[in-house]
Amino acid sequence: MKYGYYPGCSLEGISAEYDDSIRSLFKRLDVTIEDLPGWICCGTVAAPSMSRLLGLATPLWNVARAKQAGYDQLIAPCSACLYHFKHAAQQVAESPALRAEVEAVLALGVPLASLPPTVHPLEILSADAFESRINQLVQRDLSALKAVCYYGCHISRPAKVMQFDDPENPQSMDRLMKWVGVQVLDWPSKVDCCGAHFSLIKPGIVVDLCTRLFESALEAGAEAIIVGCPMCHANLDTRQDEIAAKLGRPLNMPVLYFSQVLGFALGLSPDVLGFKKHIVDPVPLMLEKCHLSA
Amino acid sequence: MAFRHEIEALSSQNANLCFQCSKCSASCPLADMMDLKPAQVMHSIRLGREEAVLNSTAIWLCLGCETCSARCPQQVEPAAAMAAARVIALKRGIQPSVKEVGIYYRGFVDNMRLNGKIHDASVAGVTQLLTGQFTSSLPMAWKLLTHGRLKPPPLPFGGGGFRRLYNNVLAKERET
Numbered sequence: 257m258k259y260g261y262y263p264g265c266s267l268e269g270i271s272a273e274y275d276d277s278i279r280s281l282f283k284r285l286d287v288t289i290e291d292l293p294g295w296i297c298c299g300t301v302a303a304p305s306m307s308r309l310l311g312l313a314t315p316l317w318n319v320a321r322a323k324q325a326g327y328d329q330l331i332a333p334c335s336a337c338l339y340h341f342k343h344a345a346q347q348v349a350e351s352p353a354l355r356a357e358v359e360a361v362l363a364l365g366v367p368l369a370s371l372p373p374t375v376h377p378l379e380i381l382s383a384d385a386f387e388s389r390i391n392q393l394v395q396r397d398l399s400a401l402k403a404v405c406y407y408g409c410h411i412s413r414p415a416k417v418m419q420f421d422d423p424e425n426p427q428s429m430d431r432l433m434k435w436v437g438v439q440v441l442d443w444p445s446k447v448d449c450c451g452a453h454f455s456l457i458k459p460g461i462v463v464d465l466c467t468r469l470f471e472s473a474l475e476a477g478a479e480a481i482i483v484g485c486p487m488c489h490a491n492l493d494t495r496q497d498e499i500a501a502k503l504g505r506p507l508n509m510p511v512l513y514f515s516q517v518l519g520f521a522l523g524l525s526p527d528v529l530g531f532k533k534h535i536v537d538p539v540p541l542m543l544e545k546c547h548l549s550a
Numbered sequence: 551m552a553f554r555h556e557i558e559a560l561s562s563q564n565a566n567l568c569f570q571c572s573k574c575s576a577s578c579p580l581a582d583m584m585d586l587k588p589a590q591v592m593h594s595i596r597l598g599r600e601e602a603v604l605n606s607t608a609i610w611l612c613l614g615c616e617t618c619s620a621r622c623p624q625q626v627e628p629a630a631a632m633a634a635a636r637v638i639a640l641k642r643g644i645q646p647s648v649k650e651v652g653i654y655y656r657g658f659v660d661n662m663r664l665n666g667k668i669h670d671a672s673v674a675g676v677t678q679l680l681t682g683q684f685t686s687s688l689p690m691a692w693k694l695l696t697h698g699r700l701k702p703p704p705l706p707f708g709g710g711g712f713r714r715l716y717n718n719v720l721a722k723e724r725e726t
């Protein structure tokens with residue numbers, strides 16, 4: 257299986273630690289991933305708001321390039337990028353006229369039929385094949401850590417587009433975290449929205465939505481929230497002082513990417529995994545919870 | 551072309567399939583802030599209430615979380631219909647009723663034209679400057695900077711592919 261890798265803009269900027277942890281994790285698991293050459297932004301919700309054609313051609317540029325490079329799958333760790341890839345691919349698959357139109361503006365000479373699937377890293381790692389591999393490599397026992405897994409919007413929703421996991425009660429991250437011992441708690445807010453890009457324009461809305469998430473995580477008894485999307489992470493990690501004021505109680509809850517928790521369990525160092533870049537420092541909790549032998 | 555057909559042409563969403571169960575409105579995380587709720591947007595599209603839809607805050611407050619689309623028993627995607635309404639509104643020169651969102655989407659695409667990718671801190675800075683939130687966003691910028699999460703903008707040498715695509719789209723849309 258030849259995997260292409262599409263980091264996306266956030267992972268080159270504010271969420272560099274997600275990128276670092278994904279790369280080091282795949283290396284630790286001996287899975288080779290190759291950066292998609294010359295990738296461009298997926299256009300997210302901005303491009304399709306300007307023009308339908310732009311909103312389809314922009315993400316499909318990357319998928320077409322992945323096909324050109326001969327990848328079997330293209331990995332996109334940002335669930336917003338992933339949604340736009342899958343959505344655009346589905347739109348052109350359903351309409352030959354639209355497909356011809358997008359092919360013409362892309363002018364890459366790549367037919368947009370039988371495109372390689374785009375996948376979230378969770379889809380690869382939570383497959384049965386990895387369970388024994390991960391079990392063999394575990395170096396730190398995380399069985400004292402109580403956490404909730406937060407999937408946000410696009411890892412599995414909408415099912416028609418994402419075609420992965422359960423859109424209302426996804427399990428892939430829960431499974432993966434349980435493999436390394438984490439006590440994954442049940443909670444009702446797994447797939448609620450964090451407010452995403454409104455952080456830049458309507459921060460009050462994001463604070464409101466994230467306050468509900470923390471309320472729910474605290475009620476479940478979580479010590480940390482585990483995520484798989486750079487926007488979820490940024491919103492939950494960077495606004496805890498404002499959220500604490502709304503909750504009327506102190507809040508200092510580490511928010512970690514599944515790739516960081518997994519990498520940590522497999523023995524990677526907090527530095528390699530980018531723990532220091534978090535606003536809420538996860539290091540004390542993680543060191544306390546794992547029975548560190550070294 | 552009737553308004554609902556215009557929406558359909560841009561989004562493949564047939565508003566006539568909606569039977570007004572309002573599951574979309576009940577699922578929307580921002581319904582309480584919208585003037586028209588998602589189910590009302592769908593009904594307005596059916597009724598041809600063009601002005602009401604294109605001037606609504608709903609179409610600009612939609613986060614694209616897709617909860618409405620995921621839960622619709624008729625497999626209609628209100629989020630896609632609202633994205634189509636945004637495109638039509640802009641094409642007609644109707645100012646986005648939530649102006650900050652319009653400024654952000656425009657600035658985002660403009661930033662892509664520099665380098666093919668966006669530089670997140672530039673997009674944030676420009677958006678906050680143009681929406682009058684620059685000063686109030688400084689504490690956040692400082693927090694991110696001191697945690698090594700802001701990078702300097704790249705030189706604009708990499709966006710050739712996207713600019714070509716963007717110009718092709720403009721040319722194609724001018725034809726039609």
